[in-house]
Each structure stands twice: as structure tokens, then as C-alpha cells.
Amino acid sequence: xxxxxxMKRNVISISETATxxxxxxxxxxxxxxxxxxxxxxxxxxxxxxxxxxxxxxxxDFLRFVADVDFVHDFGAVESTRPSSDILNGSITVLMKxxxxxxxxCGLLRAYAxxxxxxxxxxPVVTDEGILVGVASRVDIGTSILTSWSEVN
Amino acid sequence: MTIIATVSTLIFVIALVLIxxxxxxxxxxxxxxxxxxxxxGVGFGFYDLEHAIASIDFxxxxxxxxxxxxxxxxxxxxxxxxxxxxxxxASRGDPVRLFVLLxxxxxxxxxxxxxxxxxxxxxxVTLLISEILGVSAIPYLVAEALLSNTGGVATLxxxxxxxxxxxxxxxxxxxxxxxxxxxxxxxxxxxLYLLRYLFRAELSVPPRNAEAVMRLNPGQSxxxxxxxxxxxxxxxxxxxxxxxxxxxxxxxxxxxLGAAAIALIWVQPEIExxxxxxxxxxxxxxxxxxxxxxxLVASGVMDVLISFLEGASAIPxxxxxxxxxxxxxxxxxxxxxxxxxVLLIPVIQGLAQDTGLNITPLxxxxxxGAGFGGNGTIFGSAANxxxxxxxxxxxxxxxxxxxLRRGLPVMLVTCTIASILYTLFYNWF
Numbered sequence: 001x002x003x004x005x006x007m008k009r010n011v012i013s014i015s016e017t018a019t020x021x022x023x024x025x026x027x028x029x030x031x032x033x034x035x036x037x038x039x040x041x042x043x044x045x046x047x048x049x050x051x052x053x054x055x056x057x058x059x060d061f062l063r064f065v066a067d068v069d070f071v072h073d074f075g076a077v078e079s080t081r082p083s084s085d086i087l088n089g090s091i092t093v094l095m096k097x098x099x100x101x102x103x104x105c106g107l108l109r110a111y112a113x114x115x116x117x118x119x120x121x122x123p124v125v126t127d128e129g130i131l132v133g134v135a136s137r138v139d140i141g142t143s144i145l146t147s148w149s150e151v152n
Numbered sequence: 153m154t155i156i157a158t159v160s161t162l163i164f165v166i167a168l169v170l171i172x173x174x175x176x177x178x179x180x181x182x183x184x185x186x187x188x189x190x191x192x193g194v195g196f197g198f199y200d201l202e203h204a205i206a207s208i209d210f211x212x213x214x215x216x217x218x219x220x221x222x223x224x225x226x227x228x229x230x231x232x233x234x235x236x237x238x239x240x241x242a243s244r245g246d247p248v249r250l251f252v253l254l255x256x257x258x259x260x261x262x263x264x265x266x267x268x269x270x271x272x273x274x275x276x277v278t279l280l281i282s283e284i285l286g287v288s289a290i291p292y293l294v295a296e297a298l299l300s301n302t303g304g305v306a307t308l309x310x311x312x313x314x315x316x317x318x319x320x321x322x323x324x325x326x327x328x329x330x331x332x333x334x335x336x337x338x339x340x341x342x343x344l345y346l347l348r349y350l351f352r353a354e355l356s357v358p359p360r361n362a363e364a365v366m367r368l369n370p371g372q373s374x375x376x377x378x379x380x381x382x383x384x385x386x387x388x389x390x391x392x393x394x395x396x397x398x399x400x401x402x403x404x405x406x407x408x409l410g411a412a413a414i415a416l417i418w419v420q421p422e423i424e425x426x427x428x429x430x431x432x433x434x435x436x437x438x439x440x441x442x443x444x445x446x447x448l449v450a451s452g453v454m455d456v457l458i459s460f461l462e463g464a465s466a467i468p469x470x471x472x473x474x475x476x477x478x479x480x481x482x483x484x485x486x487x488x489x490x491x492x493x494v495l496l497i498p499v500i501q502g503l504a505q506d507t508g509l510n511i512t513p514l515x516x517x518x519x520x521g522a523g524f525g526g527n528g529t530i531f532g533s534a535a536n537x538x539x540x541x542x543x544x545x546x547x548x549x550x551x552x553x554x555x556l557r558r559g560l561p562v563m564l565v566t567c568t569i570a571s572i573l574y575t576l577f578y579n580w581f
Contacts, residue, residue: 059280059283059284060279060283060289060545060546060547061276061277061279061280061283063545063546064275064276064279064280064542064545065233065276065277065279065280067230067373067375068280069372070233070237070368070369070370070371070372070373071280071284071367071368072367072368072369073284073361073363073364073367073368074284074364075283075284075285075286075360075361075363075364075365075367076283076284076285076286076287076359076360076361076364077283077284077286078361079286079360079361080286
């Protein structure tokens, strides 16, 4: 069994010409955690995670204050929104290099790649780099566990 | 000037220019500069390892190290967050009140602890408080650096130039309290009012969520109350010892290192973690500056400077002192107050030896010039550098030009007040 047996094939992706606002709308509507950014030929040129968008809202102090248990109310931070300049700006500003796996990649290798890079979802591509699917940790993990039933 | 004097001056000036340009870390510049000075010294035969070691002021390094170890132990207890949270709650979210309270807390801490450490520990909580209030953190951060610079001038241990001058001129902790504290008291209030005026626009914006600070839990921010108590007791003892160190004939460095030893044995922290928080780069920066300036002395550069000043000392010493305040302040604003203080100490000492003048008032001029001059630019004092580098990692960084618009007026006003009081109470020094 390899990754193409457990990945989701109806992939949601975003064009490199999209704005941050459009990406946010897709995340909310589709309830997903990762959006591959593709060019006109569906080639993956990068990824944007839900976390990259949420980072825009996180307060600066989190970078300097390690323990925030004593802050019982984030106050004004809770209602701080990114500026319209950022929202209307290109999604490529937030884009990160994609860590892809090939469609014939083994499950454990894919899972190890995700652990190593701290990913929750991983794009699956053809030899030419064309996006064909996305697999989550749950997709891969449950497939691995399914194979345990074959053990006597 | 002789060839060796020219070579050593060149090494020192290049190092200062590199520190000013900020292209290379200042500790690396100083360390490499010290090495070059040694190479030149050995090559031309005017300076060697023995002289270099003798020119390091271990008094200063010992006092700094002792205080750094104590603060390194206090840091993880959350005591600084605790104080800032208390200040925030007492302000009830009012920007001006918060401004005054955070400024006061930072100042009082910086009178007994190193400015850099104080600012390093207070600035992150300041950012937190202003973000949950929904106001700009910049006025608070800038004011904390400037007020801790100003307040630090009051005591022997308050800022690095004072430690250097106190050690070189044999001034006691109490000498600072009687000579420097009264002047700092006046200038500090002037600085506070001036900053309040300069930041009037930012401070008049009402917070978007003033109630949030009331839900900060000070008790929870103090995560090791037992340890904090122990270290504060030791720190309190050290401060008492500072008051009487000259009567007991012990040096401040002895007190600070002794206090660090007692705190270490009482708390027994993870020693590697504690020592990691000690600012070794600052100690190496100091050591390297001593070695470089030792080279300048050995090559005879100081004699040139001293004979130049002897010519100038025809003018009354009182005006000489005022001029010194301003020259030191301007130079401190350009390359930072630590190198300038290390450089000028042997010059003033030499002046006393050659002319037999009572130079004590000049030491105080150096204290005021270096202390208040450090406010002018982002390079002026180490505390400024800390605040700016923290703000660089936020969405609203403080630029050098912005600092100049807020810091330079504070420098000019504090130096003017210090000059006036220096002249009025000259006979006191």
C-alpha cells in the first residue's frame, strides 16, 4: 500500500494570483488545514497552512513571553484583525516551500516526512510535480493501523 | 605623535567606527580589536600580555558578574513579570498612569540592577500589557529604556559607566547617593514629564480594552515564589552591604560576588541554565575594551590627550567639568557610553597625576555625561539597543530616526539640568 491509496483526490488548491482574503475564505468554507498553491498547469509552487494565516493575528508578545497562564484575558488582541493591505495582498507572501511526496511514496516514509517537518497534511504530486492529492496524518495513520488486522 | 601612538589610535578608532556602523557585533569588534592591539604591541614592543592583563579592571568585571548571576537566578522566578503586572493593575488601564508606573518600576529596579537586565525582563511584559490593552507599546518601551538610563546614574551599581568610574576613582556607593542621586532625582522627573509631553498623542488614545489588565493574575506570574524570596533577601543584604562597604573596607565587587555565592548555595539552581543567562558577551566586551585602552596608554596616546587637556585646563575647572559633561554625552550618543568611559578614565587619572588638580568634580562630570548622553541615540546605551532589537521583532519596529526624535530631547534636557545643577552645587563635589 502506498500514499495514493489513502490520499484525498478531490484536492482543493489555490492559484498563485489569489489574495490572502480569498485563501481565508477557502479555508473557512472547506474546513481544511492546508492549501497547495498551484500555477496554471496545476504544478505545486508552494503551500499555505491555516497556521500561516492565523499567525497574522497572533500578538507579538507570544514571541517573548513563554508562559502566558497568568493572562486570563487577551483583551484587545482577541478583536485585532489583519489590515486590509495584508488581506488584499498576494497569498504568495505567506506561501512556504512545499514538502511534497510522490504518488508512489510508502506510508511510513510519508508519515516520517510529516513528523520531521511538523506537517499535518502533505501534497501528493506526479513525477512532473502536478498536484494529484493531499493526505493528512489521520489518512496515513489509519491506513497503517488497518494493515495491523492482517497480523495473526 | 609617534608611529606606535598612531597605530594604536588607528586600531581603536577603526573599532569605534565598526561599533558605530553596527555591521559587526560590538563584542566581536572589541575582541578582535584587543587582539590587534596585542599584535601591534608585541610587534612594536610597547605592549605585551602581562600589561594587557594588568590593564583589565577586575573590580568592574567582578561587580558585573556578581550582579548578573543574581539576576540570572531571579529571572526564571517571574518576579519581574509580577512587578509589571502589579503596575498594570494599579494603572487600571489608564495609559498615562501605566506610563508613569512602568517607568517608575523600571527606574527603581535599574538603580540596583544592571539597566540592560532590567529592560530585557520588563520589555516583554510591557509588550504584552500594551497589546491586550490595544495601545501602542512604543511609548512605554522607549520610556523604560530612557528612564532606566537616567535612574541608573543615581547609584554605583545602576549602570556600567558608574561601575567603571566608581572602581577607577574609588568612589563609594554612598558617594553616589550623596553626589549623584539628588541630581538624578531632578533630571528623572524632568525626563518623565518631557517624555509624557513627547508621547502625548500616543498616550491620549483610549485603550480598546482597559479591563483586560485587571484580569492579569500577578500570583500566577510569580511561578517560583520561594526562590524569589530567597534571592530578594540576598539582594537586600547586598544592598545593605553596599551602603557600608567603605566602612568595612570591602570592595563592591566583593559584595556582589559574595552575594552571588550565597544565593547560589542557598537556591542551588541548575547551574548551567543559570550561567547561560549571564551576559558573557558584555563581560568580554568590557575586558576587550580594557585591553584596547591599555594599549593606547602603553603607546603614549593618552599623554598626547592629557597634554592637550592640560592646555585646556587653564579655563576654570568648573567650566571644564561642564564642557566634559557635553563632550562625553555627545561621544556617548555616537559610540555608546561604555567605550567612551573606559577611554576617558586613564585620561582623567593622568591629568590628576600631571597637574595635581582636584579631579573629583571631573569624575562626576563623566558620570553625568556618560549616563545622560546614553539617551540620545539607539546606540547610546546598552538598554536602548535591547529595546530596539526587541521592537524589531514586532509589527511596529522603533527606527533610529524615531529614537532620535524622542531620545535626543531627553538627552539635551537632562544634560542641561545636570550642567546647571553641577555649576550651582559645584563646591559640593
